[in-house]
Amino acid sequence: MYLKQIKAYLNTIFNSTTSTEEKLQAICNYLKTEVPYYDWVGFYFKNGDKKELKLAQYAGEETEHVIIPFGKGICGQVAVSNKNFVVQDVSKQDNYISCGWKVKSEIVVPIFINGKNVGQIDIDSHTANPFTKQDEELLEYVCQKVAAIL
Template sequence: MFQQLAYSQDRMKDYELLIKQLHALSESENDQIAILSNASSLLNQFLDEVNWVGFYLWKNDELVLGPFQGLPACVRIPYGKGVCGTAIKDKKTQRVEDVHAFPGHIACDAASQSEIVVPIILNDEIFGVLDIDSPIKNRFDETDEEYLEKYVEALQQYL
């Protein structure tokens, strides 16, 4: 138990450092694409056992592929469809242990087994989502969810 707690505290410190790095990279930039590109790159370098990290942006009542790290992805996701569309519809983080068990999952990469999607809301308007996939089932836990939400919160200051 102590070892697990120490591991969790180390991960929290790592996430806090990651958020500081996001601030440092974003504070003097005003281009959204540049900010999102660096934000996805930071996460891709920081997180282990992930195969896709990126953003979908809300345009014309659907999510459209934005800056990302990973294999080519689905370009458009309708409102309420798949994990990303559900995160927007519910305005709530979706942490999915097994994407194949998620009703209506959109399979962009057959290797993906689990996923976490954090909605990005600016001034009560949908901006998009942060989407992270893993080839490992049940890859994301409560610590990931809490700190990825904090990461998005920090990111929102610059968008």
Template structure:
């Protein structure tokens, strides 16, 4: 595979459309969950400004377990319903948190994080994991980021054979 990834510019909406296109080109023809989640987290790390963590937690035996990511070492296991990630998994809804210190039960894996967005990955009505992105900037994420990252996650989930997760 030969694919060059360029930095994205333009409006925020255009940014996320191009990011989703880059993801599709990057993962084209590959369905392995580990390879695709690793490349997806690397792509997010490369393209998103002002973040300090980007990665995935996968639902295994009733709890979220750390998957591929970019950033500092992270919490390995998060109970469903706990913290921002666990809340996204329990509610099956994106959590857009402008100030993590105002989120009841926030789990601080990196004390530098100030805002966070977590997008659940749903196959049908079943949660298989979450995309988690942290930022050291207060209110870094907004509704446009949410829509763009939900688009990104939808493209990603369609390119993975979820039945093969070990």
């Protein structure tokens, strides 16, 4: 993965004068297009004071998982653990919410503002075992930049 070029392009999105929602959508679109094994890219954010996540911008197939309770599935577990969660093979996860038979792996990285977990970026892949430390580094970078514009 060519991290420098991806980060450089992402910075043009972050520095653009578009709305936060448009920036988030552009990030989803770009990552889904640019990284061949990113088949679904989306943001979930804490839904007000409720203990649930609400889907925001995304790129990929539609999902019925618009609301995810804390603790449920990979996203819900990250909302509770406050840690990155890399699942190289979703079939080996007990607490997994299936987004479709094509999904083989998932990576979720939380977004923090002032130490509070406010949301996350979620990537599904139709490839088993694709994610590396570089993916985590890239998505942590994205989450730090997103936190700065929220």
